[in-house]
Amino acid sequence: MCSPKVAEVVRERIANEGRPNLSRRGFLRMGGAAAAGIAVASLAIPQQKAMAYGNLEEVVDLSHVFGTTIPTYTPGEAPTRADHVTVEANGFYIQKWELYEHAGTHVDIPAHFIAGGDTVDNYPAAKLLARAVVIDISAKAAEDPDAMVTVQDLEAWESANGEIPECAAVFMYSGWESRWADVDAFRNPDADGVMHFPGFGGEAANWLIAERNIFGIGVDTLSLDIGASTTFDVHYAILGAGKFGIENVANLTALMGKADAKVVVGVPRWEEGSGGPCRLLALV
Amino acid sequence: MCSPKVAEVVRERIANEGRPNLSRRGFLRMGGAAAAGIAVASLAIPQQKAMAYGNLEEVVDLSHVFGTTIPTYTPGEAPTRADHVTVEANGFYIQKWELYEHAGTHVDIPAHFIAGGDTVDNYPAAKLLARAVVIDISAKAAEDPDAMVTVQDLEAWESANGEIPECAAVFMYSGWESRWADVDAFRNPDADGVMHFPGFGGEAANWLIAERNIFGIGVDTLSLDIGASTTFDVHYAILGAGKFGIENVANLTALMGKADAKVVVGVPRWEEGSGGPCRLLALV
Numbered sequence: 255m256c257s258p259k260v261a262e263v264v265r266e267r268i269a270n271e272g273r274p275n276l277s278r279r280g281f282l283r284m285g286g287a288a289a290a291g292i293a294v295a296s297l298a299i300p301q302q303k304a305m306a307y308g309n310l311e312e313v314v315d316l317s318h319v320f321g322t323t324i325p326t327y328t329p330g331e332a333p334t335r336a337d338h339v340t341v342e343a344n345g346f347y348i349q350k351w352e353l354y355e356h357a358g359t360h361v362d363i364p365a366h367f368i369a370g371g372d373t374v375d376n377y378p379a380a381k382l383l384a385r386a387v388v389i390d391i392s393a394k395a396a397e398d399p400d401a402m403v404t405v406q407d408l409e410a411w412e413s414a415n416g417e418i419p420e421c422a423a424v425f426m427y428s429g430w431e432s433r434w435a436d437v438d439a440f441r442n443p444d445a446d447g448v449m450h451f452p453g454f455g456g457e458a459a460n461w462l463i464a465e466r467n468i469f470g471i472g473v474d475t476l477s478l479d480i481g482a483s484t485t486f487d488v489h490y491a492i493l494g495a496g497k498f499g500i501e502n503v504a505n506l507t508a509l510m511g512k513a514d515a516k517v518v519v520g521v522p523r524w525e526e527g528s529g530g531p532c533r534l535l536a537l538v
Numbered sequence: 539m540c541s542p543k544v545a546e547v548v549r550e551r552i553a554n555e556g557r558p559n560l561s562r563r564g565f566l567r568m569g570g571a572a573a574a575g576i577a578v579a580s581l582a583i584p585q586q587k588a589m590a591y592g593n594l595e596e597v598v599d600l601s602h603v604f605g606t607t608i609p610t611y612t613p614g615e616a617p618t619r620a621d622h623v624t625v626e627a628n629g630f631y632i633q634k635w636e637l638y639e640h641a642g643t644h645v646d647i648p649a650h651f652i653a654g655g656d657t658v659d660n661y662p663a664a665k666l667l668a669r670a671v672v673i674d675i676s677a678k679a680a681e682d683p684d685a686m687v688t689v690q691d692l693e694a695w696e697s698a699n700g701e702i703p704e705c706a707a708v709f710m711y712s713g714w715e716s717r718w719a720d721v722d723a724f725r726n727p728d729a730d731g732v733m734h735f736p737g738f739g740g741e742a743a744n745w746l747i748a749e750r751n752i753f754g755i756g757v758d759t760l761s762l763d764i765g766a767s768t769t770f771d772v773h774y775a776i777l778g779a780g781k782f783g784i785e786n787v788a789n790l791t792a793l794m795g796k797a798d799a800k801v802v803v804g805v806p807r808w809e810e811g812s813g814g815p816c817r818l819l820a821l822v
Contacts, residue, residue, distance in 0.1 A: 315663040321809035335809065338638055341653045346773075347812040348650070352636050354622055358806065366632070369625045379599040379819060489630075520804015522642065522815040525605035525619065528631040531806040533816070535663060 314508040316517065316534040318434060320358040324502075325440040327449075327476045333357055355530040361521045362478065362499040366528040367489050372496065374527030381498065384423040384469040386515040386536055387411070388506050392429035395452045399442055401428065402455035402480050408462065415513070418466045423498075423517050425472040427506040428452035434504070442481065449481030456487030463495045470498035470519075472534075474506055503534060512538040598792040600801065600818040602718060604642040608786075609724040611733075611760045617641055639814040645805045646762065646783040650812040651773050656780065658811030665782065668707040668753040670799040670820055671695070672790050676713035679736045683726055685712065686739035686764050692746065699797070702750045707782075707801050709756040711790040712736035718788070726765065733765030740771030747779045754782035754803075756818075758790055787818060796822040 318324065326332050333353035341347045356362070364371030389411050395401040403426050412418060430451055433439040442450045452475055459478075462468050471478060471492055478488040478499040492499050500519065509515045521532035602608065610616050617637035625631045640646070648655025673695050679685040687710050696702060714735055717723040726734045736759055743762075746752050755762060755776055762772040762783040776783050784803065793799045805816035 311667075313664040313667060315807075317807050319659045319807045319809050321659075341649075341651065346651050346770075348639050349808070349810070349812060350636070350638050351808070352634070354634050355632050365625075367625065367630050369631075375603045375605075380597040382817070382819065383595075383597060383821075518802045518804060518819065520802060520806075520817040520819070522804075522806070522817050523599075523601050523603045524633070524635070525603050526633070528633060533666070533804040533806050535666065535802065535804070537667075 311537040314505055314536040314538055316503050316505050316536050317359040317532070318502055318504050320531050323437070324358055325434070325437040325476065326354075326357050327441075327501075329441075331357055353531065355524065355528050356501070358531045359502045359504065359534055360500070360529055360531045361519055362489065362493060362501065362529040363527065364493045364496055365526075367486070367493045371493060374521055374524040374530055377498070381469050382519040382521065384517050384519070385419040385421055386509050386512075386517045387415075387418050387422050387424045388427050388509045388515075389424060390427045390510060391452060392427060395428040395430065399450040399452065400480055400482055401452045403453070403458045404455050405458050405461045408458055418462070418468065420467045422466070422468050423470050423472055423500070423519075424462060424468055425500075425503060425506050425509070426452065426454060426474065427510070428474055430475045431504055431506070434502075441476065449476070451475040451477075451481040453477055453480035453483065454488045455480075456485075456491060459488040459491040463491060463497070468497060470500065472500035472503045474503045476501060498529075500532070500534060505536075509536055509538060514538070595821040598789055598820040598822055600787050600789050600820050601643040601816070602786055602788050604815050607721070608642055609718070609721040609760065610638075610641050611725075611785075613725075615641055637815065639808065639812050640785070642815045643786045643788065643818055644784070644813055644815045645803055646773065646777060646785065646813040647811065648777045648780055649810075651770070651777045655777060658805055658808040658814055661782070665753050666803040666805065668801050668803070669703040669705055670793050670796075670801045671699075671702055671706050671708045672711050672793050672799075673708060674711045674794065675736060676711055679712040679714065683734040683736065684764055684766055685736045687737070687742045688739050689742050689745045692742055702746070702752065704751045706750070706752050707754050707756055707784070707803075708746060708752055709784075709787060709790055709793075710736065710738060710758065711794070712758055714759045715788055715790070718786075725760065733760070735759040735761075735765040737761055737764035737767065738772045739764075740769075740775060743772040743775040747775060747781070752781060754784065756784035756787045758787045760785055782813075784816070784818060789820075793820055793822060798822070 322332055322334055324332050331354040333351055335349045335351050338348045338350040339346060363374050363377050365373045389403050389407050391401055391403055391407055444450060453473055454471060479486050515536055515538045517534060517536045519532055519534060521530055524530040606616055606618055608616050615638040617635055619633045619635050622632045622634040623630060647658050647661050649657045673687055673691050675685055675687055675691055728734060737757055738755060763770050799820055799822045801820045803816055803818060805814055808814040
């Protein structure tokens with residue numbers, strides 16, 4: 255039984271009222287009116303939080319919608335889309351997309367900076383499933399948009415939570431996510447066009463590579479490095495060591511204090527890809 | 539420790555020999571030469587089978603490479619790609635893609651056939667993590683390319699394995715995957731251009747919807763319905779009931795006999811998407 259999914263099942267039944275081939279059996283065997291009662295209270299729960307695998311784990315969606323008005327590191331690299339066929343005109347619906355690999359919630363794979371490095375299609379699948387750690391630097395980022403994750407931040411996290419686990423994805427939470435809908439606020443360029451947003455520091459990246467056995471890192475901003483970086487130390491360190499980096503991550507606060515949190519980096523196997531748009535899902 | 543990952547870590551260290559910021563500490567604490575010895579024997583293991591989350595579960599990659607020469611249901615809908623920037627010319631590497639949503643290993647979401655149905659960006663994330671069941675019809679598909687999954691096939695699976703679990707993705711394995719690299723053999727059109735490949739039968743789809751509480755279905759062919767279908771009964775039934783369908787699935791034999799197999803449908807949150815390319819990963 256996946257009884258905690260009652261709200262979702264009921265919502266689905268409601269949404270599909272009157273559609274062909276619909277059975278009420280699943281609804282009825284969950285308790286009919288009683289289930290509907292639960293649903294009324296539960297429909298307000300954000301969709302990104304719900305149970306998966308039939309009640310084994312809770313899912314948190316760490317992905318922004320991949321849309322045409324999203325902020326990008328380089329202006330002009332947001333995706334575009336158009337109807338290819340539609341239900342009304344053709345009987346079924348398909349969009350056509352044009353996209354650059356480093357837009358939206360997406361992965362950087364070694365080949366993005368390292369000539370001859372692994373590409374997405376040959377990157378080991380098992381490395382896409384990681385333990386999740388969130389380093390919260392939102393307090394200092396609120397004061398300083400050039401704030402970065404330091405070795406001291408990592409050590410402070412370990413003092414409170416124990417050693418960063420093997421096979422972890424270590425995420426920076428800077429609070430930058432709240433600016434996502436405002437391209438200019440998210441990119442935050444100064445008068446000279448230099449962007450200012452938080453990221454990892456090079457020393458912290460090197461410490462993670464040298465001292466811990468991580469799978470990769472992630473940030474809630476446009477770049478693993480701070481926006482003002484010109485040397486891309488973190489990109490070179492992380493990708494040079496065969497790790498992945500994930501940019502534009504959402505909803506990281508939902509993972510805080512969850513010692514057993516895990517993430518799945520659902521990146522399509524983009525042929526010879528330098529990285530690419532992905533679905534990032536957490537299990538807590 | 540994620541010690542079963544030694545082979546992968548060593549391979550990574552070897553691949554990164556001499557690169558900047560690389561530490562040997564992780565390698566050394568795994569046992570140095572001994573680890574290297576294990577690696578020699580393990581390097582031949584296919585990449586799609588490895589441990590995730592630091593040794594908790596085994597990963598199977600159910601995804602084909604998303605490339606430019608793949609078979610598509612409608613000719614001309616394979617993706618295209620081009621270098622946008624390169625490490626050699628620009629210091630970093632990004633490709634630009636043009637794609638249609640129903641190419642490669644991909645998901646069908648209700649809006650693909652149902653006007654007003656859920657799109658990818660608002661489809662509940664928790665439904666993307668499912669229990670996995672594989673119905674093997676490869677024997678009859680080898681004799682008849684129009685073979686379909688029947689209610690009897692589902693009942694036979696249940697007789698051997700117990701009831702299909704709640705929250706399952708039910709996959710058809712027809713053996714068609716072996717034709718993937720040959721567009722014409724995979725599409726298998728007759729003299730009139732009508733394709734012939736296996737799929738679900740409409741009665742089996744309706745039975746799953748009415749009698750079991752599934753999340754969706756999947757096939758190792760180009761369509762949930764058989765290639766010769768003109769009525770798309772399975773698409774209408776599955777998508778009309780709010781379920782998902784996954785097409786062009788790979789490596790399903792690795793899930794057979796695995797009672798606790800689970801799948802993660804890693805589909806980017808394509809804005810107003812009818813479905814789209816995804817990473818399909820199984821945990822066994």
